Amino acid sequence: MKIRFLGHSAFELASDETRVLIDPYLTDNPKAAATAEEMEPTHILLTHGHPDHFGDTVAIAKRTGAKVVAITEIAYELTAAGVQNVIGPNIGGTVALDGGWVRLVPAWHTSTTPGGTVNTPAGIVVNLGGSTIYHLGDTALFSDLALVSERDHIDVALVCMGGFYTMDPIDAVSAVALIRPDVVIPCHYGTRPVLVQDAAPFKAEVEGRTDARVVVLDPGATYEP
Numbered sequence: 001m002k003i004r005f006l007g008h009s010a011f012e013l014a015s016d017e018t019r020v021l022i023d024p025y026l027t028d029n030p031k032a033a034a035t036a037e038e039m040e041p042t043h044i045l046l047t048h049g050h051p052d053h054f055g056d057t058v059a060i061a062k063r064t065g066a067k068v069v070a071i072t073e074i075a076y077e078l079t080a081a082g083v084q085n086v087i088g089p090n091i092g093g094t095v096a097l098d099g100g101w102v103r104l105v106p107a108w109h110t111s112t113t114p115g116g117t118v119n120t121p122a123g124i125v126v127n128l129g130g131s132t133i134y135h136l137g138d139t140a141l142f143s144d145l146a147l148v149s150e151r152d153h154i155d156v157a158l159v160c161m162g163g164f165y166t167m168d169p170i171d172a173v174s175a176v177a178l179i180r181p182d183v184v185i186p187c188h189y190g191t192r193p194v195l196v197q198d199a200a201p202f203k204a205e206v207e208g209r210t211d212a213r214v215v216v217l218d219p220g221a222t223y224e225p
Contacts (some may be wrong), residue, residue, distance in 0.1 A: 001129030003156060007031035007219035008191045009053060009138070011158060015129030018042050018098045021066070022124060022135050022158075025055030031191050033220035036060050045102055046070040047137030048121035049113030052191075058083055069095050069102055073119035081115070091122060100128035105148050107139035109166070123148070131155040131225040134179065138188065141171035146178040155225045157181035157212075162189030162196050169202040177210050184214045185223065 001015040007029050013020040021041035026032045029052070036056035044066050047053055054074075058081055061068050067085040068078055075088025087095050094103040102124060109121040124135045125148060134148060135158040148154065157179050161172035166188050176184055184206055186199045196202075203214035215223050 001131050002222050002224050003133065003158075003185065004033075004222045005185065005187065005217035005219055006033045009047070009135075009158075009160065009188045010055070011135065011187075012039070012041070013126060013128055013133060015099055018100070018128060020045060020097065020102075020126060020128060021060070022126075023047055023053040023055065023137075024057055024060055025052045027056050029055070029191065031219045037063075040064055041066045043097060043102075044068045045124050045126070045135075046074060047107065047124055047135060048109060048111035049074050049117060049119050050111060050138070051114050053138070054113055061085070071104060071119050071122055073117050074113060077113055077115050077117045091120060097126070097128060100126065102126045105134075106142075106144060107137040108142045109138045109140065125152060125154075127152070133158065133225075134181065136160055136175070138166045139175075141167050141175050143178065145175050149178075149180050154179055154181040156183045156185060156223070158185050158187055160188035161186045161199070161202050162191075162194075164194040169196055169205070172202060173205045173209060176206050176212050180210070181212050183223070183225065184212050185217055186214065 004012040072088040104122040107123045111121040160166035
């Protein structure tokens with residue numbers, strides 16, 4: 001299974017014929033490693049509805065026919081917009097993927113879609129190709145992050161750490177300690193002036209305080225668990 005960082009909080013997970021696109025904010029993303037037109041996902045997963053995560057979901061889904069997994073309220077909006085193959089679980093719900101599954105877990109944040117739909121934000125736990133990946137969404141630090149790894153060992157955590165809109169690097173280190181993943185890939189930084197630009201101190205702190213290894217990916221780069 002390959003994890004490709006597409007910039008900001010967008011990632012592509014690929015295993016065999018399954019290609020999972022998470023939070024496809026590509027158009028207007030200053031660090032985007034691909035265009036929306038280049039993506040050919042089989043599935044699109046959304047953590048929440050803010051524009052820098054909802055992104056190009058509608059256009060990509062309509063063009064490719066990808067299955068879209070989003071929390072119930074966003075799923076209603078996508079269906080009304082003409083998107084086919086929309087699946088709308090709620091927090092705690094699990095959906096089967098080809099070769100794996102995805103589960104929505106709590107995230108402490110806010111969320112309103114570009115269309116005005118207020119909804120509950122989520123983190124996303126994905127099992128694919130024998131690895132379990134946890135995309136934290138835009139969460140703040142909260143103690144129940146530890147419960148995710150009580151159920152599933154996390155091979156790779158995709159951790160927001162830019163501050164201002166999400167956890168900053170200090171709180172993100174504490175989040176890693178709660179989750180106990182093998183590998184951490186930082187995201188949601190370096191794309192706007194208010195976001196922390198340098199992941200090096202975060203990497204040093206995580207590796208000094210936890211057993212996790214931090215892999216800093218430039219947009220477009222890949223990692224294989």
